[in-house]
Amino acid sequence: MLRHLMFGFGFLSATMLSHAAFAEGARTLQIIVSKDKQSLTVYDGDTVVATSNVSTGKAGHSTPSGIFSILEKRKYHESNIYSNAPMPWMQRLTWSGIALHESSSVPNYPASHGCVRMPGAFAKSLYQMTERGAHVIIIDAQIAPERIESTNLFMPRKPLPAGPLFPDVELRTSSIRGDSKPVEVAMNVVPDNPSLARPAIVTDARSAAAADEDAAPLRILITRRSEREMLMDVQVILQDLGFETGGADGFAGPLTRSAIAGFKRWKNLSLKGPLMTPEFLNALYETAGKPQPPAGQIMVRQNFESLFEAPVGIKDPQIALGTHFFTVDKVEHSAETAEWLGITLPNQLSDATMKRLGIAVADDPNAPDATARAFDRIEIPADIRDRIETLMTDGTSVTINDQGLGPETGKGTDFVTITHSQPTISQAKNSVTKPRPVRQSQARAQYRSIGLY
Known part of the structure; x- marks a missing residue:
């Protein structure tokens, strides 16, 4: 009995934490939703911050499993698919319509149209904890992050310092003659440092680290x-060999297809089958004298x-x-x-x-x-x-x-x-049973603006 009381007190405390308490650590929070347990756990590192029961998607409207992040937050939102259903404390996970949000119905089993439903008090508390970009992992079986x-x-x-490597060194010529003719002075300067790409001027490593926080x-x-990256490489090599591809955009347009066909004819390769066969790629890289990526x-x-x-x-x-x-x-x-x-x-x-x-x-x-x-x-x-x-x-x-x-x-x-x-x-x-007829509202939803369930 005492154990249950302590757990309940801990849960209540966790769900009532203010946004200010997580202002500094919001970027390290991650949320894991377990569909088999119908539960949600908030982690800061490997420490449990808060937990709640949830309701995920039911049969025919399953909640997808995977790795997501919070794309948008709204204190109040209405579904534009399901009769303007209210969705307070909405945190969007996909632009196709999956989100975390408050619901008045959160039973201990899947009951939503795809979203993750949460009790009202917890939904508000979670909204205050998170920021856009926070990760949400939805998984079939419960799991926890490990070090x-x-x-x-x-x-x-350590970020490299900006400016001269020896700012306090007095410059002088290498000649001992004291003439007054202009001279050229060579200086060592720090190479381009991607961490210092912002407008702020940083003069030492400590300041650079602080600027990156x-x-x-x-x-x-x-x-x-993917085939797109491979095709971009192919387009560049073909252009170097004198073929016209219309650019290196990773799309097989008419010019690219014509260039590939021309190379295949040149090397007596078959024009049948996929556009980029292993034989074609081997011949292309060998001809260009380049190793395959x-x-x-x-x-x-x-x-x-x-x-x-x-x-x-x-x-x-x-x-x-x-x-x-x-x-x-x-x-x-x-x-x-x-x-x-x-x-x-x-x-x-x-x-x-x-x-x-x-x-x-x-x-x-x-x-x-x-x-x-x-x-x-x-x-x-x-x-x-x-x-x-x-x-x-x-x-x-x-x-x-x-x-x-x-x-x-x-x-x-x-x-x-x-x-x-x-x-x-x-x-x-179940997959071979007779499919249910598609509701008219669902059919219309394909042609409406993206909404939430």
Whole structure:
């Protein structure tokens, strides 16, 4: 009895914490929603801050599992799909209509049209804790972040100082003659430092570190190179060889298709089959005298905007990477230390997807140290690592997946990963039953502005 009373008091205290209490730590908070437990847990690092019961999507309107972030916050919102249903303390997770919000009906089972419903007092408290960009992990089975140690994880670097390396040194010529003719003086200056790209003038490393404290956390996705990245490389090489592709935009327009066909005829390659076959790629890179690029791609966003991207290597690319999520806190640039947390999410890839990605062996999310071992397989160029480690702040996150950018990732979002669970026998049976007729309001919703459930 005493244990239950203590738990209830702890929960009440957690849900009544003010926004001010989390003003400094909001960027390190992450929310994990467990669909099997119908529960929500707020973590600051690996410490539980608050918990609540929730109601996720019901049959026919399931809540997607995956890695999300808060895109928009409104104290009051009305659904433009379901009869202007009130949705107080709304925190949007996707532009297609999934959100966290208050509801008067939060039973201990799935009952929503896709959103995550929360009790009123908790919904308000959570709204006050979070800020845009906070991560929300929705998963089928309950999971908790764990501290991760790996020599391959990013670690903060001391920012380089701006200005001359020796500002107090009096300049003089190398000649001992005392003539008055003008002379040229060579000076060592600091190379471009991405952490100092803001207008503020920074004169020492300590000031640089302080200036970075308010920078938005980085959002990093490491995945396999998609056909778009490969096609962009192909377009550049073809242009260097004298073919006209119409630019290097990663889209197979008429000029690009004509250029690829022309190269295939030149090298006596078959014109049948996919546009970019392994034989075509091998011949193209060999002709250009260039090595084929690594199998992976790293993409970096900040403040919901693309920052940069680059190729990265993947060890044993025939083995699936799996889906993993990392966050960092306690970032100390002056000491070059930080602490990482990670979780692994089950994500069942279809046979067709595995074949398209060249994956022969599926990942095992339950393998020991699966999270850290996934990061250890990534080979990141030194210049890209330096840039990230100079820019990283508390709350910086890394997602690793196989499938690349999902349909929910777009303009004004962080990287969204939708995961797929292994269907059970009962689910497989249900999938062949007669489908329910589509409600007229649902059909109209496809042509209306994006709304919330």
